[in-house]
Amino acid sequence: xxxxxxxxxxxxxxxxxxxxxxxxxxxxxxxxxxxxxxxxxxxxxxxxxxxxxxxxxxxxxxxxxxxxxxxxxxxxxxxxxxxxxxxxxxxxxxxxxxxxxxxxxxxxxxxxxxxxxxxxxxxxxxxxxxxxxxxxxxxxxxxxxxxxxxxxxxxxxxxxxxxxxxxxxxxxxxxxxxxxxxxxxxxxxxxxxxxxxxxxxxxxxxxxxxxxxxxxxxxxxxxxxxxxxxxxxxxxxxxxxxxxxxxxxxxxxxxxxxxxxxxxxxxxxxxxxxxxxxxxxxxxxxxxxxxxxxxxxxxxxxxxxxxxxxxxxxxxxxxxxxxxxxxxxxxxxxxxxxxxxxxxxxxxxxxxxxxxxxxxxxxxxxxxxxxxxxxxxxxxxxxxxxxxxx
Amino acid sequence: xxxxxxxxxxxxxxxxxxxxxxxxxxxxxxxxxxxxxxxxxxxxxxxxxxxxxxxxxxxxxxxxxxxxxxxxxxxxxxxxxxxxxxxx
Numbered sequence: 001x002x003x004x005x006x007x008x009x010x011x012x013x014x015x016x017x018x019x020x021x022x023x024x025x026x027x028x029x030x031x032x033x034x035x036x037x038x039x040x041x042x043x044x045x046x047x048x049x050x051x052x053x054x055x056x057x058x059x060x061x062x063x064x065x066x067x068x069x070x071x072x073x074x075x076x077x078x079x080x081x082x083x084x085x086x087x088x089x090x091x092x093x094x095x096x097x098x099x100x101x102x103x104x105x106x107x108x109x110x111x112x113x114x115x116x117x118x119x120x121x122x123x124x125x126x127x128x129x130x131x132x133x134x135x136x137x138x139x140x141x142x143x144x145x146x147x148x149x150x151x152x153x154x155x156x157x158x159x160x161x162x163x164x165x166x167x168x169x170x171x172x173x174x175x176x177x178x179x180x181x182x183x184x185x186x187x188x189x190x191x192x193x194x195x196x197x198x199x200x201x202x203x204x205x206x207x208x209x210x211x212x213x214x215x216x217x218x219x220x221x222x223x224x225x226x227x228x229x230x231x232x233x234x235x236x237x238x239x240x241x242x243x244x245x246x247x248x249x250x251x252x253x254x255x256x257x258x259x260x261x262x263x264x265x266x267x268x269x270x271x272x273x274x275x276x277x278x279x280x281x282x283x284x285x286x287x288x289x290x291x292x293x294x295x296x297x298x299x300x301x302x303x304x305x306x307x308x309x310x311x312x313x314x315x316x317x318x319x320x321x322x323x324x325x326x327x328x329x330x331x332x333x334x335x336x337x338x339x340x341x342x343x344x345x346x347x348x349x350x351x352x353x354x355x356x357x358x359x360x361x362x363x364x365x366x367x368x369x370x371x372x373x374x375x376x377x378x379x380x381x382x383x384x385x386x387x388x389x390x
Numbered sequence: 391x392x393x394x395x396x397x398x399x400x401x402x403x404x405x406x407x408x409x410x411x412x413x414x415x416x417x418x419x420x421x422x423x424x425x426x427x428x429x430x431x432x433x434x435x436x437x438x439x440x441x442x443x444x445x446x447x448x449x450x451x452x453x454x455x456x457x458x459x460x461x462x463x464x465x466x467x468x469x470x471x472x473x474x475x476x477x478x
Contacts, residue, residue, distance in 0.1 A: 161414045161438035164455075165404060195457065232474065244414070244438035246452075246473050250459040308438075328418075328437070345402075345416055 006181040009359065010366030011142040012149065012301075015079050016105025020149040022301045022366050024082035024140055025050045025317060026133045028126065031072050031097070032056050035087040035113050042085075042126035049130050052316055054381035059390035071271050071383050073100050074297040076108060080317045082140060083107040083133040085126055090114050107133055145366050148182035151274065153295035153303035153318070154258040155188070157288040158329070159236075160243035160308030164254025166325020166344040167306030170354030172260030174304070175279065177355060179262045184277045186268070186300055187258055188284040188291040190220040191235055195249030196256045204264045205278070212267035216283040235286050243309045258306065270384060271297040288313040290382040292320070297381075302365065304358065305373075312336060314373030316381065319365045322372055323358065336372050400424055401431055405443065407456035412440040412472050414454075430469045440472040452477050 012020040029052045030039035036053035043051035052075065060068050076084050083106055088094040094112035101108040109129045116122035154171055156163055175185050193200060194217060204210040224231050236245045245251050265278030271294050274280045282298060284291040292303060292315040303320040305313065310333045314320040323339045324330055330340055339357055343349030365371060373379065401424040402417040413427065415435055423433045431441050440454070446466040451458045460477040470476075 161416070164406070165414075165416075195459070198457075232478070241474055244436065244440065244473065246440070246477050247460040249457065250454060253455040253457060253459065326438075345404075 005177075006146050006148050008144045008146055009363040010145045012145040012366055013079070013082060013140055014143040017077070017079075019079035019299065020143060020145055020301070021079035021082065022145070022319060023080040023317070024137055025080055026130060026137060027052050027075070027081050027084045027317070028087070028130055029072075029075060029084055030054075030056075030087045031093070032058060032089050034089045038113065038119065038123050039087045039126065042123045042130060045123075045127045046130040046134060048134060050316060052381060054383075056383075057389050060385060061387050061390060064385040064387055064389070067270065067385075068383060071293075071297050071381075072097070074271060074299075075317070075381070076101055077104050078297070078317055079299070079301055081106070082137040084109070085129045085133065086110045087126065088112050107136055109133070146181070147178055148277065150178065150302065150362075151184040151186065151298075151300045152178060153186050153188075153292060153300035153315075155288055155292055155295070155303050155313070155320075156192075156255050156258065156306035156308075157311030157313050158243075158307050158309040159240050159245060159251050159254055160326060161245070161254075162325040162342070162345065163306050163308035164257060166341045166354070167308070167323045168254055168257035169260075170323060170325075170341045170344065170351055170358065171258045171304050171306055172262075173351040173355040174260075174358040175258065176260040176262050177359070179260075179278055182277050184274050184280065184299075185259075185262070186274065186280045186282050186295045186298055188282040188295055189255065189286045189288075190216050190283050191224065191248065191286040192252050192255040193217055193281075194221055194224070195247075195252040199256050199259075200264070200281075203259065203262065209264050209267055213264065213281045216267065216281070219283075239309050258304075268298060270294040273299045285384055287382070289315070289380045290384060292318075292379070293382050302362065307337065310336060312373070312376070312378050314371075314376075314378030316377070316379040319371040320373040320379070321358070321361060321365065323354075336376070338371050400427070403427060403441075406454055409453055409456045411443050411446060411451075411453050413443050414438065414440050432469055432471050435471045442466045442468050442470050442472050444468050446472075 028043035030036045033055040091112045094110045098110040262279040266280040268282040284294040296315045307324040325341045341354045403413045405413045452460045
């Protein structure tokens with residue numbers, strides 16, 4: 001247990017906006033699919049850089065276009081990013097993006113592919129910038145990291161009976177301690193709150209927040225039940241069903257354990273930043289790479305991921321800590337799991353032990369230990385869209 | 391949370407809430423017809439799957455975590471496997 005509620009757990013990089021990064025990534029970020037190949041080839045030549053090439057489209061409309069623009073800026077501004085080479089196709093996009101990045105207080109170089117001449121020359125230019133930035137961030141000073149500096153994404157995947165008994169409630173116990181220490185947590189996947197409406201009503205700081213979350217649930221419920229399709233087999237997924245989960249409500253009641261006894265302090269749209277500390281709900285699709293994208297670009301510097309049966313999800317810029325209580329998964333996928341909480345089933349350990357284990361691991365990860373998902377370089381940036389592009 | 395002990399010969403099971411009419415089996419001894427909480431369990435129920443703790447009538451509520459997680463499509467007998475084939 002904690003000796004001090006908001007004790008120092010490690011070190012991180014304090015940014016100009018006062019957020020603190022657990023990583024100091026130099027990213028090679030391609031903002032449109034046209035520039036992905038050149039960007040990934042350049043990043044491969046500079047060890048230690050992180051390529052981000054999410055195959056973004058042109059021609060998005062309305063809110064889809066606005067969301068993509070906000071998410072591109074959120075990637076660059078993310079506290080785990082120390083410096084960035086950002087690649088656009090045209091010159092106007094480069095100039096616009098450069099203006100948007102000026103106030104971020106970190107080295108950002110924007111390259112327009114159309115302003116170059118030749119595939120090789122363009123790649124070489126990006127390589128030169130990446131090498132320069134690697135040198136510039138190499139000795140960045142670090143600051144003390146406290147629980148109150150953390151924004152933690154809460155995720156689950158491959159849900160099964162053990163997720164509900166071990167990993168999710170273990171995360172919930174940690175979240176209660178994080179929130180008590182002034183930290184922030186985001187939980188998402190709207191579909192996996194369906195059937196948990198009573199829990200939402202009982203665990204909000206303000207009835208208005210409950211109304212906002214329940215409005216998201218109503219939208220989701222209508223989506224799932226008005227088009228004549230039976231989504232059993234989609235969510236719960238085929239692997240959830242194989243593992244023993246029968247209905248979405250059964251899955252929800254396990255997933256919802258991630259919030260512990262904490263009360264919601266806010267309800268967020270996809271990728272929106274929490275305005276205050278505490279537990280937040282975020283409206284996202286249930287597919288874990290997409291929901292992780294929303295929470296990470298909302299500012300989460302790290303994710304806690306409850307795994308039942310195997311699920312490889314991660315997010316490229318944030319360490320994703322995989323926590324598992326299923327003995328078979330632990331035995332078959334040991335190279336994909338960071339923390340074993342199966343002792344809760346056998347009675348060898350309890351939720352407090354598991355929460356202590358999570359806290360200890362967070363400190364190690366903050367101080368540079370790579371998570372399994374980081375070692376495999378797992379993760380994607382996936383932004384949902386509502387409309388067919390132009 | 392109520393757990394059956396593995397060393398009594400019973401299959402390891404957990405009942406999440408006192409009002410539940412299903413329990414979750416937490417071991418791999420699925421070829422055995424064993425006893426969980428005094429109930430005869432159907433053979434072949436895998437790890438992580440549910441069995442009925444009492445008879446459930448067709449259309450009856452299936453309760454886990456103290457909440458209704460689904461309705462029985464057919465009548466389900468005590469000890470029988472409870473899953474997508476008989477609840478929705």
